[in-house]
Amino acid sequence: MSFAALIEEEARLIILRTLADQPDNRLNSSLLRDDLANRWAINKQRDWVHLQLDWLAEMGAVxxxxxxxxxxxxxxxxxxxHVERRTVxxxxxxPSPAAV
Incomplete structure (x- = not known):
């Protein structure tokens, strides 16, 4: 697997987890982009985040x-x-197993 594909898989999980942490399970792409860049060092353009969101939407995850x-x-x-490890x-x- 390429490094770019690994980054995409990681970013998609981060996006799902970030949405799961929101009170209404929603967030806009600008805030998601900032979270990926500032907290997780995945510094990509908003268009790239849009591509990941489109992909997640096609999979039925968002x-x-x-x-x-x-x-x-x-x-x-x-x-x-997926975030809660009931499906893949x-x-x-x-996601890693929850810490005990």
């Missing part, structure tokens, strides 16, 4: 709604099931 130049991402049940979405890094 609902992506475009509003002008921003995408609002909302976690779906399938996305939450190929192309998204598998």
């Amino acid at each position: 609902k992506a709604t475009r509003i002008e130049t921003v995408v609002i991402a909302e976690l779906t049940t399938r996305g939450l099931d 979405i190929p192309g998204v890094k598998k």
Whole structure:
């Protein structure tokens, strides 16, 4: 697997986890981009984040709604099931077991 593919899988998991941490399971692409860059050192353009959100939407892990130049991402049940290790979405890094 290429390094770029590893970064994509990691970023997709981070996006799902970040959405799961929100009170309403939603966040916009600008804030997701900032989180990826500032907390996780995945410094990519917002268009790249949009591509990841589109991919996650195709997999049924998020609902992506475009509003002008921003995408609002909302976690779906399938996305939450991946974060909580009840299912696996190929192309998204598998979450580590929760610390005991």
